[in-house]
Amino acid sequence: MxxxxxxxxxxxxxxxxxxxxxxxxxxxxxAIIEDYRVGGTCxxxxxxxxxxxxxxxxxxxxxxxxxxxxxxxxxxxxxxxxVANKQREIDRLEKAYTAGLEGSGVEIIRDRGTIAGPNSVRxxxxxxxxxxxxxxxxxxxxxxxxxxxxxxLGITSNEAFDLKTLPHSILxxxxxxxxxxxxxxxxxxGVKTTLVYRGERILRGFDDxxxxxxxxxxxxRGIQFIYGTTICGLSQAxxxxxxxxxxxxxxxYGAVMFATGRAPNIHGLGLETAGVALTETGAIxxxxxxxxxxxxxxxxxxxxxxxxxTPVAIREGQAFAETVFNNTPTAxxxxxxxxxxxxxxxxxxxxxxxxxxxCAHKDIDVYLARFxxxxxxxxxxxxxxxxxxxxxxxxxRVIGCHxxxxxxxxxxxxxxxPMAMKADKADFDRAIAMHPTAAEELVTFKAPSCRYRGxxxx
Numbered sequence: 001m002x003x004x005x006x007x008x009x010x011x012x013x014x015x016x017x018x019x020x021x022x023x024x025x026x027x028x029x030x031a032i033i034e035d036y037r038v039g040g041t042c043x044x045x046x047x048x049x050x051x052x053x054x055x056x057x058x059x060x061x062x063x064x065x066x067x068x069x070x071x072x073x074x075x076x077x078x079x080x081x082x083v084a085n086k087q088r089e090i091d092r093l094e095k096a097y098t099a100g101l102e103g104s105g106v107e108i109i110r111d112r113g114t115i116a117g118p119n120s121v122r123x124x125x126x127x128x129x130x131x132x133x134x135x136x137x138x139x140x141x142x143x144x145x146x147x148x149x150x151x152x153l154g155i156t157s158n159e160a161f162d163l164k165t166l167p168h169s170i171l172x173x174x175x176x177x178x179x180x181x182x183x184x185x186x187x188x189x190g191v192k193t194t195l196v197y198r199g200e201r202i203l204r205g206f207d208d209x210x211x212x213x214x215x216x217x218x219x220x221r222g223i224q225f226i227y228g229t230t231i232c233g234l235s236q237a238x239x240x241x242x243x244x245x246x247x248x249x250x251x252x253y254g255a256v257m258f259a260t261g262r263a264p265n266i267h268g269l270g271l272e273t274a275g276v277a278l279t280e281t282g283a284i285x286x287x288x289x290x291x292x293x294x295x296x297x298x299x300x301x302x303x304x305x306x307x308x309x310t311p312v313a314i315r316e317g318q319a320f321a322e323t324v325f326n327n328t329p330t331a332x333x334x335x336x337x338x339x340x341x342x343x344x345x346x347x348x349x350x351x352x353x354x355x356x357x358x359c360a361h362k363d364i365d366v367y368l369a370r371f372x373x374x375x376x377x378x379x380x381x382x383x384x385x386x387x388x389x390x391x392x393x394x395x396x397r398v399i400g401c402h403x404x405x406x407x408x409x410x411x412x413x414x415x416x417x418p419m420a421m422k423a424d425k426a427d428f429d430r431a432i433a434m435h436p437t438a439a440e441e442l443v444t445f446k447a448p449s450c451r452y453r454g455x456x457x458x
Contacts, residue, residue, distance in 0.1 A: 005029045006325070008121045008132035010113040010269070013040020015301035015313030016138030017097055022321035024104040031130060032106055033113035033121065038097045039090075041140050041302070042310040048093065049086050049161050050181055054342045056082050057188025061221075061344065068378040077189060079166045086161065115270035118296045122270070134296055134324055137276075137284060138317065139265040141302040143178075145258045150234030153241050154256040157182065166191055167254025171243055173231050174259030175202040177341050180214065182257060184343040187223050194253070196226040196245065203341065207353040207402040209368065213386045214404060217345040220383060231256070264303045281305050288331040290320045298324070307334055338416045340409035345383065348412035351400035351419055354390055358452040363393045365425075366452070367445035373406050374436055387441040393451070395425040401442070411439045 007023050009016045012034035024030045037044050059075070066073045101108055112124035115137075121130045143156035155163075157178050170186050172179050175197035187193040195202070195218075202225075203211045215225065226245070233244040240252040264283045271278070277285045277293040283305025290298045298320055301313030312334070319330040338350035351357075357364045367389040376383060385405030391398050401415040418427060425445075433440035451458045 002129060002131050003031075004131040005031050005107075006132070007031075007134050007136060008113070008130050009033065009136045009138060010115075010121065011040070011137065011139035011265075011301075011303075012038040012097070012101075012108070013138055013140045013301060013313065014042050014310045015317035016040070016136065017101060017317070018314045019136055019138065019300060019317035019321050020106045021100060021104040022318055023325045024106045026321065026325040028325050030104075030106045031109055031132075032101060033109045033111055033123070035110070035112040035124075037094055038101070038108065039094050040138075040310075043093050043097065044090055045158050045161055047310055049090060050157075050185075051342055052086050052089065053082070053161070053185045054181060054188075054344070057185045058344060060188045060190070065376065065379040065381060068380075079163075079189070083162060114268065115274050115276070115297070118274045118294050132296075134298065136317075136320060137269070137292075137297065137299040137303055138301045138313070139269065139303050140313075141262040141264050141308065143258065144261050144263045146173075146231065146260055148231060148233050150236075150241075151258075153234040153236060154231075154258045156258055160257060163255070168192065169254040170194070170257060171196060171231075171251075171253040171255075172257045172259055173197070174261075175199050175204060176259065176261070177203075179259035180218070180341055180343040182259060183218060183223050184221075187218070187221050188344060191254070193222070194224040194226060196229050196231060198228065198230045200227055203347070205353075206341075206347065206349060207388065207400070208355065209386050209388055210347045210349065210402050210404050213384065214341070214343055214345060214347050217383055217404075218343065220381075221344060231258075262302065262308065264305060266303065279305055289323050289329060290316055290332075307337055309337065309339060312337060336416070336420055338412050340412065342409070345385075345405050346408040347402075347404045348408040349400070349402045350412050350416040351398070352390060353400060353402070354388070357390045357400055358455050358457070361392060361399070362452065362455045364399070364452045365391045365393055365396075365448035366450045367391070367425075367447075368449040369441045369445070371441075373438060375406060385438055387438065389425070389428070389442060389445060391425045393453075395429075397422055397424050398428060403438075405438060407438065411442070414439075415442060 006028035007030045009020045009032040020030050020032045063073045113121045116122040145151045169192040171194050183195050230246045235242045237252050241256050274294040279285045284299040286304050300316035302308040319332045322328045322330040340348040369387045370384045373385045388402040390400030431443040
């Protein structure tokens with residue numbers, strides 16, 4: 001007898017788990033299929049372990065300035081301890097996710113699920129076909145490697161969390177979130193780190209002041225940059241990996257990591273059996289309500305190629321369940337999504353960059369402050385924090401907030417609230433400053449650092 005459900009979810013990542021739980025709580029019969037571990041990329045081998053490793057790497061900075069506060073520190077680092085403690089926390093989180101699903105009445109099926117038709121999902125290992133009124137695809141994405149000779153000798157973020165030992169040196173290719181964050185991690189843990197990037201500066205798409213500030217901060221920590229260059233090939237050289245670069249340089253490194261983007265997990269998913277259309281970039285095409293070209297099949301999260309961030313996937317999963325199972329059509333607003341890069345220094349932003357705001361609105365005001373964060377003032381460290389607001393003219397609506405430095409992500413998360421409420425600069429100014437904090441700069445700007453009128457900087 002074929003098992004039937006109101007909803008079958010393929011992929012137990014953040015978006016799929018939220019959708020399954022909400023749908024079940026709304027009275028739907030739900031099964032979720034996962035062939036790896038419950039929790040998805042973020043929990044198992046993404047955001048959560050990444051930030052734990054970032055915390056570990058930051059102790060080097062704290063030890064460096066400890067003497068200026070009167071501390072004498074003798075410290076050593078053990079990679080195996082970090083990996084083991086990380087794994088224990090991931091195991092705990094997976095159990096929590098599993099318990100949450102089961103507590104909501106969701107059936108968890110440990111198998112590989114593929115689309116067998118508009119209302120059918122095939123279980124690879126069990127050889128069984130499930131019937132579903134609605135199917136949700138939330139299979140996420142995976143790190144991609146360039147098609148070059150010896151690419152198999154390089155690692156990705158998937159493998160970086162569980163290396164048996166730390167390499168003596170590492171070359172990381174990429175200039176986005178993953179490259180910057182793992183460069184921070186490895187350098188902070190004592191690995192000689194080099195970042196190679198085909199562009200002219202890291203963090204494309206971020207505000208230029210954050211990009212230059214991040215680069216300077218990373219260089220201060222000993223990270224080297226090679227711009228306008230790519231990796232052309234890898235080969236084994238004893239215990240090292242020999243790297244051939246596009247500038248004809250050949251050099252050995254203890255390890256090579258590719259952080260060159262991610263691709264949607266659609267291979268072998270059977271989308272063609274239900275006529276599910278793809279975008280030009282190979283993601284699943286969906287409408288504002290996450291519906292695919294097949295009316296009974298939906299998709300959320302990274303597999304749709306919209307915004308590859310965990311909270312976005314969660315919001316999309318919630319909206320899907322509200323739309324389909326609560327008769328409340330809900331579209332996710334992707335126009336104002338905050339984001340953070342947990343490098344060292346830390347960077348975070350919400351809204352438009354200075355450049356994009358000037359192009360979109362022509363007339364804008366820019367408020368900018370650079371200063372040494374207080375924790376560095378007793379030491380010789382000269383690194384500057386950056387606080388930036390972009391507004392419409394003459395105290396108008398705040399349309400961009402960009403911060404570089406300690407606690408950047410925490411500050412921007414709170415700034416995103418009034419911005420979502422379309423707050424003006426005057427609304428920020430009404431808040432009395434909390435002193436001494438870095439965030440007080442956001443409510444004490446007196447005059448613009450520069451203005452754009454007609455798209456021209458003045």
